[in-house]
Amino acid sequence: xxxxxxxxxxxxxxxxxxxxxxxxxxxxxxxxxxxxxxxxxxxxxxxxxxxxxxxxxxxxxxxxxxxxxxxxxxxxxxxxxxxxxxxxxxxxxxxxxxxxxxxxxxxxxxxxxxxxxxxxxxxxxxxxxxxxxxxxxxxxxxxxxxxxxxxxxxxxxxxxxxxxxxxxxxxxxxxxxxxxxxxxxxxxxxxxxxxxxxxxxxxxxxxxxxxxxxxxxxxxxxxxxxxxxxxxxxxxxxxxxxxxxxxxxxxxxxxxxxxxxxxxxxxxxxxxxxxxxxxxxxxxxxxxxxxxxxxxxxxxxxxxxxx
Amino acid sequence: xxxxxxxxxxxxxxxxxxxxxxxxxxxxxxxxxxxxxxxxxxxxxxxxxxxxxxxxxxxxxxxxxxxxxxxxxxxxxxxxxxxxxxxxxxxxxxxxxxxxxxxxxxxxxxxxxxxxxxxxxxxxxxxxxxxxxxxxxxxxxxxxxxxxxxxxxxxxxxxxxxxxxxxxxxxxxxxxxxxxxxxxxxxxxxxxxxxxxxxxxxxxxxxxxxxxxxxxxxxxxxxxxxxxxxxxxxxxxxxxxxxxxxxxxxxxxxxxxxxxxxxxxxxxxxxxxxxxxxxxxxxxxxxxxxxxxxxxxxxxxxxxxxxxxxxxxxxxxxxxxxxxxxxxxxxxxxxxxxxxxxxxxxxxxxxxxxxxxxxxxxxxxxxxxxxxxxxxxxxxxxxxxxxxxxxxxxxxxxxxxxxxxxxxxxxxxxxxxxxxxxxxxxxxxxxxxxxxxxxxxxxxxxxxxxxxxxxxxxxxxxxxxxxxxxxxxxxxxxxxxxxxxxxxxxxxxxxxxxxxxxxxxxxxxxxxxxxxxxxxxx
Numbered sequence: 001x002x003x004x005x006x007x008x009x010x011x012x013x014x015x016x017x018x019x020x021x022x023x024x025x026x027x028x029x030x031x032x033x034x035x036x037x038x039x040x041x042x043x044x045x046x047x048x049x050x051x052x053x054x055x056x057x058x059x060x061x062x063x064x065x066x067x068x069x070x071x072x073x074x075x076x077x078x079x080x081x082x083x084x085x086x087x088x089x090x091x092x093x094x095x096x097x098x099x100x101x102x103x104x105x106x107x108x109x110x111x112x113x114x115x116x117x118x119x120x121x122x123x124x125x126x127x128x129x130x131x132x133x134x135x136x137x138x139x140x141x142x143x144x145x146x147x148x149x150x151x152x153x154x155x156x157x158x159x160x161x162x163x164x165x166x167x168x169x170x171x172x173x174x175x176x177x178x179x180x181x182x183x184x185x186x187x188x189x190x191x192x193x194x195x196x197x198x199x200x201x202x203x204x205x206x207x208x209x210x211x212x213x214x215x216x217x218x219x220x221x222x223x224x225x226x227x228x229x230x231x232x233x234x235x236x237x238x239x240x241x242x243x244x245x246x247x248x249x250x251x252x253x254x255x256x257x258x259x260x261x262x263x264x265x266x267x268x269x270x271x272x273x274x275x276x277x278x279x280x281x282x283x284x285x286x287x288x289x290x291x292x293x294x295x296x297x298x299x300x301x302x303x304x305x306x307x
Numbered sequence: 308x309x310x311x312x313x314x315x316x317x318x319x320x321x322x323x324x325x326x327x328x329x330x331x332x333x334x335x336x337x338x339x340x341x342x343x344x345x346x347x348x349x350x351x352x353x354x355x356x357x358x359x360x361x362x363x364x365x366x367x368x369x370x371x372x373x374x375x376x377x378x379x380x381x382x383x384x385x386x387x388x389x390x391x392x393x394x395x396x397x398x399x400x401x402x403x404x405x406x407x408x409x410x411x412x413x414x415x416x417x418x419x420x421x422x423x424x425x426x427x428x429x430x431x432x433x434x435x436x437x438x439x440x441x442x443x444x445x446x447x448x449x450x451x452x453x454x455x456x457x458x459x460x461x462x463x464x465x466x467x468x469x470x471x472x473x474x475x476x477x478x479x480x481x482x483x484x485x486x487x488x489x490x491x492x493x494x495x496x497x498x499x500x501x502x503x504x505x506x507x508x509x510x511x512x513x514x515x516x517x518x519x520x521x522x523x524x525x526x527x528x529x530x531x532x533x534x535x536x537x538x539x540x541x542x543x544x545x546x547x548x549x550x551x552x553x554x555x556x557x558x559x560x561x562x563x564x565x566x567x568x569x570x571x572x573x574x575x576x577x578x579x580x581x582x583x584x585x586x587x588x589x590x591x592x593x594x595x596x597x598x599x600x601x602x603x604x605x606x607x608x609x610x611x612x613x614x615x616x617x618x619x620x621x622x623x624x625x626x627x628x629x630x631x632x633x634x635x636x637x638x639x640x641x642x643x644x645x646x647x648x649x650x651x652x653x654x655x656x657x658x659x660x661x662x663x664x665x666x667x668x669x670x671x672x673x674x675x676x677x678x679x680x681x682x683x684x685x686x687x688x689x690x691x692x693x694x695x696x697x698x699x700x701x702x703x704x705x706x707x708x709x710x711x712x713x714x715x716x717x718x719x720x721x722x723x724x725x726x727x728x729x730x731x732x733x734x735x736x737x738x739x740x741x742x743x744x745x746x747x748x749x750x751x752x753x754x755x756x757x758x759x760x761x762x763x764x765x766x767x768x769x770x771x772x773x774x775x776x777x778x779x780x781x782x783x784x785x786x787x788x789x790x791x792x793x794x795x796x797x798x799x800x801x802x803x804x805x806x807x808x809x810x811x812x813x814x815x816x817x818x819x820x821x822x823x824x825x826x827x828x829x
Contacts, residue, residue, distance in 0.1 A: 071513075
């Protein structure tokens with residue numbers, strides 16, 4: 001006695017939801033939109049999930065022809081709901097309302113970070129413009145000088161992000177080096193006393209700008225009156241996924257005289273000092289940026305950085 | 308379209324009595340039911356007004372061309388019936404019932420499947436190989452259990468001590484619930500509730516899919532109109548939920564696939580053959596097995612049940628149950644991925660997990676009063692799985708089933724977690740409330756409520772990094788995989804409530820003390 005094989009429409013939602021979500025994952029990967037939700041290291045796992053879902057969908061094709069006596073659809077919500085979430089607007093996660101501590105990185109405690117040693121720093125080649133040679137004495141005449149120069153500058157630039165003050169004395173933080181600089185600045189803030197600093201960042205958790213100091217205080221005497229107008233010049237940082245996004249940045253003191261809007265992006269420039277800043281459950285010596293200029297700017301693309 | 312109420316169950320399980328009682332309420336309703344009986348017991352036919360009764364021997368029910376079948380088809384063509392009540396022989400399968408109905412040629416739809424069982428004989432039938440019982444239980448809307456000693460009455464209902472009728476009913480109910488958590492199980496004396504369940508309103512399956520979607524759409528749509536805060540909250544919750552879901556999905560799928568592969572590919576008797584019977588080697592073996600076997604918490608409960616049934620001592624079996632979800636290789640991978648550059652979190656999780664599993668198992672089984680638990684038969688194979696021609700097909704089927712069974716718990720946990728996170732951020736609460744002993748206990752409680760899959764809970768925990776201290780997160784990572792709401796449901800089919808309570812409380816206290824003592828070293 002055999003049951004006639006015919007397509008059972010009641011089984012379709014399960015197969016379609018598996019297939020649909022697999023296609024959704026592939027679309028995210030191909031369009032690069034997965035970076036809206038996940039850090040890049042999750043891409044192979046996402047591809048794995050897409051392929052496995054495709055396999056499950058393929059495996060369910062034969063069951064489409066098996067009689068279903070008790071139709072169930074609600075279980076498909078496990079894939080349909082997340083799919084619908086995708087179509088909702090991306091919210092503002094800058095957390096401007098959130099006045100908690102500034103996250104640096106959970107990946108490493110500050111005391112574990114280290115700057116390049118003196119010996120390592122000495123190995124970084126710098127071009128002596130006048131003499132046309134590298135300060136490490138390497139022989140570039142045997143090769144294309146420009147190529148060697150570019151290679152060595154690239155190497156030096158990578159080292160710069162680990163905390164070496166650039167030649168022109170201005171630390172320029174951007175999406176690529178934000179994380180490395182934050183680590184370096186919080187590891188040894190005293191090394192960057194008086195160094196100029198620039199970054200496109202947003203205003204995070206700012207107190208009202210009143211009783212602002214008129215000028216940058218001397219390095220040895222941190223300003224006590226600046227607590228009320230301190231804020232963080234911050235960038236959003238994604239550790240694994242958008243849900244663990246946290247603001248990371250530098251405690252700053254607005255000396256520009258103009259009011260800054262919480263949550264808005266500005267191109268800041270100023271000078272760094274080493275002072276007590278909130279960290280974890282208490283205070284710790286950290287960098288403080290005294291902002292001398294703040295020009296309103298559009299949010300960077302992408303808006304968040306990776307540690 | 309004629310609705311069919313299908314009553315199934317073995318001979319002398321109470322089907323006819325149940326039908327007779329239900330039909331007694333048909334008088335003066337104007338309904339004209341057709342009762343088809345494929346089994347004939349001693350219970351006299353109901354004397355319901357307008358009732359037409361048709362007796363069909365099982366052999367005729369299975370033969371499309373038998374004279375009785377043709378007679379029945381003609382009866383259906385010639386007369387109008389409001390509904391059909393089909394008393395189906397329990398030895399015949401669901402598939403055969405469906406075939407029988409589909410070949411009648413009329414517009415017939417099964418509205419409800421009611422399984423009738425006898426509490427004295429059901430446990431043996433559940434354990435019997437090749438029984439059609441699992442198929443019926445999988446399809447049934449309602450199971451009605453007849454007590455061995457008849458109707459216990461209201462006084463009996465309240466007697467919960469062992470040996471009473473109600474406690475034996477509860478035992479049978481728990482075993483059925485372990486197989487189908489959403490199955491409604493009633494005692495045969497609850498006639499009014501049975502009537503309501505059989506004839507009451509049933510939410511259509513499609514509505515169960517669309518109503519939640521409609522609710523979310525309406526909530527979000529209305530929030531845009533009148534409550535920007537609610538809108539922010541919903542958008543942040545949705546965004547975070549999707550993000551965490553995407554992050555968890557690969558690990559969850561991997562865990563499901565590995566669990567399915569183990570259940571299908573490893574022979575059932577392998578564990579028993581190699582599991583040491585002495586306490587210390589047994590505990591050691593259980594830990595090693597937990598360390599290397601990629602079974603998540605959803606799979607470890609069935610394995611534990613199988614181990615106990617095969618005579619493995621309680622302490623090693625419990626050690627495996629608690630250790631496997633927190634120590635297995637998939638957990639290693641996901642924990643490392645969630646906390647990059649922090650191998651100490653993984654080491655603490657695995658090390659303290661092993662210690663907590665051992666101590667809890669010993670505390671529960673060796674301390675006075677512990678040890679004995681109410682075991683039940685291993686879950687039978689799912690109905691229909693025998694039809695799969697290859698192991699690969701069976702594997703994919705089991706993967707799909709596990710994914711859709713446990714997936715909603717995962718998504719629910721993620722949404723709940725995201726709602727809480729978004730609320731905390733929007734309200735600007737200080738994160739320090741999740742530190743210290745309160746934070747540890749709070750995060751352990753959260754892990755219990757969220758019931759996340761152990762293969763992906765680390766990623767959810769990592770999203771709380773800014774809001775919880777490392778020891779609190781460790782409490783989340785340690786306790787959640789061992790005991791959570793989802794596990795309790797699964798365990799409920801294997802053990803008495805007192806045992807589960809003892810296990811949960813012991814595990815909570817031991818995990819808390821371990822994290823409190825050693826979490827500060829993180």
